[in-house]
Amino acid sequence: MKRRVFITLKPGVLDPQGKAIHHALEGLGFSGVNDVRAGKLIELDLADGTSDAEIEDMCRKLLANTVIENFRIESMETA
Amino acid sequence: MRSAVIVFPGSNCDRDLAVALEQVTGRKPAMVWHRESELPEGIDFIGVPGGFSYGDYLRSGAMAARSPIMRAVKDAADRGVPVIGICNGFQVLTEAGLLPGALMRNARLSFVCKPVPLRVENSQSLFTSQYDAGEAITFPVAHHDGNYQADRETLDRLEGEGRVAFRYLENINGSSRDIAGILNDSGNVLGLMPHPERVVEPAHGGTDGRRLFEGLLETVA
Numbered sequence: 001m002k003r004r005v006f007i008t009l010k011p012g013v014l015d016p017q018g019k020a021i022h023h024a025l026e027g028l029g030f031s032g033v034n035d036v037r038a039g040k041l042i043e044l045d046l047a048d049g050t051s052d053a054e055i056e057d058m059c060r061k062l063l064a065n066t067v068i069e070n071f072r073i074e075s076m077e078t079a
Numbered sequence: 080m081r082s083a084v085i086v087f088p089g090s091n092c093d094r095d096l097a098v099a100l101e102q103v104t105g106r107k108p109a110m111v112w113h114r115e116s117e118l119p120e121g122i123d124f125i126g127v128p129g130g131f132s133y134g135d136y137l138r139s140g141a142m143a144a145r146s147p148i149m150r151a152v153k154d155a156a157d158r159g160v161p162v163i164g165i166c167n168g169f170q171v172l173t174e175a176g177l178l179p180g181a182l183m184r185n186a187r188l189s190f191v192c193k194p195v196p197l198r199v200e201n202s203q204s205l206f207t208s209q210y211d212a213g214e215a216i217t218f219p220v221a222h223h224d225g226n227y228q229a230d231r232e233t234l235d236r237l238e239g240e241g242r243v244a245f246r247y248l249e250n251i252n253g254s255s256r257d258i259a260g261i262l263n264d265s266g267n268v269l270g271l272m273p274h275p276e277r278v279v280e281p282a283h284g285g286t287d288g289r290r291l292f293e294g295l296l297e298t299v300a
Binding site: 013014016017020061062063065067068 | 137138141145173174179180181183184185186187188226228229253
C-alpha cells in the first residue's frame, strides 16, 4: 500500500523559501499571488496492513518536526 | 577532563573541535562514530560538532539525531554530563529533543559565513563562567539554517530562566529575539550556532572561544 505524507510549516512560522518563490513569481509577471508556502511530499511504500497509528508515529518521530511542521497523510490510488 | 567528539557522516568541524579540546585540556578527545551505541568509559564532556551530517537530508540534524550514538548522548546528558552542540551540533540537539525549538533556513536565505559579535547573556553556566555577563565577544558563524525559532511560551521561559547563553548583537539570520545559543533546563547542555572552537589561538584571528573550553575544564576537571 502507498501513502503520501504532506509536510507543511505551521501557520505563523516564517517561510523564507515560500517568500522567495513568491517574489520570483511576481518577477515573472504573475500577479494576484497572495502568499506562497513551501512544504515537502514524502511517498511511502508500506507493507499491507500498516496501521494509521504507525504511520503517524513515523511522522512524529522522524518525517516531521512537530515544533515547526504539520503533517497530513493521504492514501495513494494504486494503478 | 576526558572528552568525546561525536562524528557523523558529513561532520566537518569534528577535527577543529578535537584540536581545540586537546589544546585546552591537554588530552586527545575520543572520536566516536555515530554507529556506536555506547560512549567510552569515563567521558565527562561531549561535543557534537558542526558540519552537514547526512547532507542535511530531510532537515538539518534530523537523521543524525536518530543515530544510535545519540541515545547514549541523551543518557549521558540526563546524568548531568556537559554536552555542547555547535552549529550542526545545535541542530542535532534540537532535533534530538535535548534542547527546545528548531533551527530554520536563514531569513534572508543566504549562507552566512563571517565573524559575528555576540553578547554573553549568562555568565553563570558551566560553559560561560569565564566570561562577564553582558560582555561582547566575537565568534565566527558559517551556516544556512541558523534561524532559531520557538513558540512564544518557550522563548519567554528561556529568557525567564536565564537560558539564553549568547545573543547576536546584530541579527544575521532571523533568529527569534536574536538568540545565538541556549541552555537546557539543567544547564548542562549548550547549543549555539557560532563556532567557539574556531577562535582559540591568535593565529585564528581571535581567542574569544578559548575561555568557553577553559571554563568547562575548570568546572568539570
